[in-house]
Amino acid sequence: MTAPARLRIVGGAVHDPANGIDGEARDICIEDGCIVADLPAGAPTLDARGMVVMPGGVDIHAHFASSSCNHARRLIPDEHAADPAPAPRLADGEPLARSGTGGSVPSTFTTGYRYAGLGYTTAFDAAVAPLTARHSHSELDDTPCVDGGIFVLMGNDEYLLRQIEAGERDRARDYAAWLLRATGGYAVKIVNPGGVEAWKTGQRNVSTIDDQVSGRAVTPRAILETLTDAANALRLPHPVHIHCNNLGVAGNSDTTLASMQAVAGRRAHFTHLQFHSYGGGGGQPWSSAAAKVMDYVNAHPEVSVDVGQVMFGSAMTITADAPVEYLLYKSSGRRWTNIDIELETGCGIVPLTYKEKAAVSALQWAVGLELFLLSQDPWRVVLSTDHPNGGSFLAYPALIQLLMDRSVRDEQLKRVNPKLLAGSALADGLAREYTLNEIAIITRAGPARLLGLRTKGHLGVGADADVTIYSRDADLATMFSTPRYVIKDGALIVEEGHLRRAPAGRRLRVAPGYDDALLPDLRRHFERYSTVAFDNYPVADLPGEPVTTA
């Protein structure tokens, strides 16, 4: 059977918050991969009566297609061996599928299949070193079922730091644009601004946003301001994507709030906020600062965040924030990989297990939930586990259940180590339960809007026909982990819970303009310091057309 060019999804309870539809029984019509207003009588139908219909899921922040992920894969043969993934049997006439392995960092084809099986149809790798972008695109080529793109690491880049030092912010903006084009990137990413460069020198890290970076006239604040302004000036569809300084450190909420204030009034996205919302420090025990941080977010509509929820169980920490991984290695004694990357960024990897009975793990779990439950605007506080850092994307259904069902949450709360939870809002009892529409916002409509993806995250006319259909189930984790149908670009890729088709995903990238006057100076920089020829650096022959800027 080939995928029909037309399909009417009949009578499902549609949750399409971007178009103001909250559970109404409606038909959704699809033609040639897009949502259309109506179809002629006799068009093929899919009976969705009694089911829940949502746009395909959009993952705003995960790590699944990068050189760093590949280093992480190499580090966990034990996890792969425990989770073999034979090739799924697709529909007759479809190309044969591919096998792979799972674990916290699955192989590429398995990643695509598992995203599809979860009802997700778009995902972004949130941290790619520019020099390794060519590799990321190769991995994306082998990650079917999801449209995808990459965020490009810039917050510790030598050429950028030099421009900031010299007060050349326009040139820094042009460089950011050139780098996005050269790498086929989608957004500007900052990780621990200045801190990774400090790690590579004797300074080892920065601790406030006003620290000098390795004795230079550059501060994290200046990096934040420069790249935030650059992303906005370039009218990128997604604003600058910021991983703040001091990730995972007690008392880091002060740094997080200072970072938000540094770019106040300007669009900016702060990622995996859970890892940056701790109180304590300075001799005081760890505590939750979720309420304080969320107060700021709630009051500032220009700020958006994804949560980076921690889920109990095995995880893999993969980050460009290399100094953090060194601390994690020293405290955990686990395997540790560190790769310093070419005057651009870093890479640190440590496998980790979050345990209910570990006080810090329990605090992290609680802080994430508090951020969700204290959020007043789900459009700006969206779901992530920072896959695989806080847990796998496969844990999203369990997280949704925690958000929608207080009784499940309270039961788990009874089991976790309470040592650091005194005074936390969760321990004090947060009664809120997310609705299906709010779940549709934080998993689809919100991320798509924050990413500037006009044809994603909704089911209005002209949208991509990416649709997920769930059978209702009293067990919400089961409901969200096994969609009944998933439709990608109009093709039924999951039927009755089984993967039936695995189309290649589309590449999502931008191509902002810049002043060519940048190039002679940049070429000189490459000739003096780079080990890759300037002319060989850009990734050529990328598939698809760039997404237009906002």
Place this chain on the structure above:
Amino acid sequence: MSPTTRVQSVTCLGCGCGCDDLVIELAGDRIASVSPPCPLGRAWFGDGRVPWAVRRSGEDSTLEAALADAADVLSQAFGHALVVLAPDVSAQAQRAALALADLLHATVETATSDPAAAGLLAAQRRGRTAATLGEVRNRADVLLFWAVDPSARYPRYWSRYAPDPAGTHVPEGRAGRTVIAVTVGQDRGPAGADRELALNPDQEVPALSVMRAVALGNRLGELPPPLQRAAEIAGHLVKARYSAIVHEAEPGAEPGRDPYRAEGLLGLAQALNGPSRAALSSLRAGGNRSGAEVALTWLTGYPMAVTYRSGAPEYRPASRGVAAAAGEAGATLVVGAASALSDVFWSAAGRTPVVVIGPRASETRSPVRVAVDTGVAGIHEGGTAYRMDDMPLRLRPPLPAERAAVDVLTALLAAVRTRAAARAK
């Protein structure tokens, strides 16, 4: 006389350095010169001429007939075929070969040498601290060459990466760096070092242990002279701003390398990151060997020694080895330069049908069922290759390919898919 043309920014895969700054001069359809001069670069490019034959059982054949035969042979060996990722093809060709392996439920072996495999396994046990070559070039103020002189097998490492070039944090170049040469038995460190240490092979791992202890700040008792010297050198590393420990990950001159060398070096580099910063720079051979491991990892999770026999990738590092796998195989597909494979392999593989797709396949010294000549990655074929530090590089071929490996493999994949689909019905 043929007109001369110049092609700039060409990438060389003659060793794992992956220099991409070469200028190739062409005289007609031949490579006339390669600059800057490098003996391995000259040998890698040669005059650029390769055969473009297609053979079936030793006779000239059409490509279609050869691929149909290859598809039959490999399909008949479903569940017990072997795919060998030999050198000199692009990552795109390796990726296509792995699609075939998956489809055939085949076993996959790479050209990973035994010492390199030992290093990969050690890194899986404990992780590793490494850096790209650009970081070594721009930051390292202390370079420790452990039992290797890069001049012979990595001729431009010294001048292109370190210690000679100026870097952002080492503006004086060689004058701003301390070079330490460690010799282990017959594996000599470089000449002209600022400090030296000579060890017998049986002193190597004890010396690494002592050095790690120094890095960790442990108190040491009285040590015999070579180990005392090792402790002193570790003291220099501890005081470095950023040290790079450069070692030969491929086989060296010393026949019996201590199997714990890799673990010792990894442990030392990790420990040095307490008091200082340090990275291990592992020297790997060229021909995109690293690319095979990278592609295999993203597709299976494992860097080498994979079998798809059960229908999903399984890791079998304890029984790895291309010759051993050939002995168990019902048919073998070699993708890449078959000349890199040993006589032991050919003797084991020769009992069953062998298909070779890659550069100079028709010149394979043993009889093969099907041989399809393709271009060489980076000389005739574009795509991506990986440097010794796993950095992906653009290939900018100076010569055209009559037949690209990735295209041949894609056609073979389609033919095998057709047979697999028929089998599934």
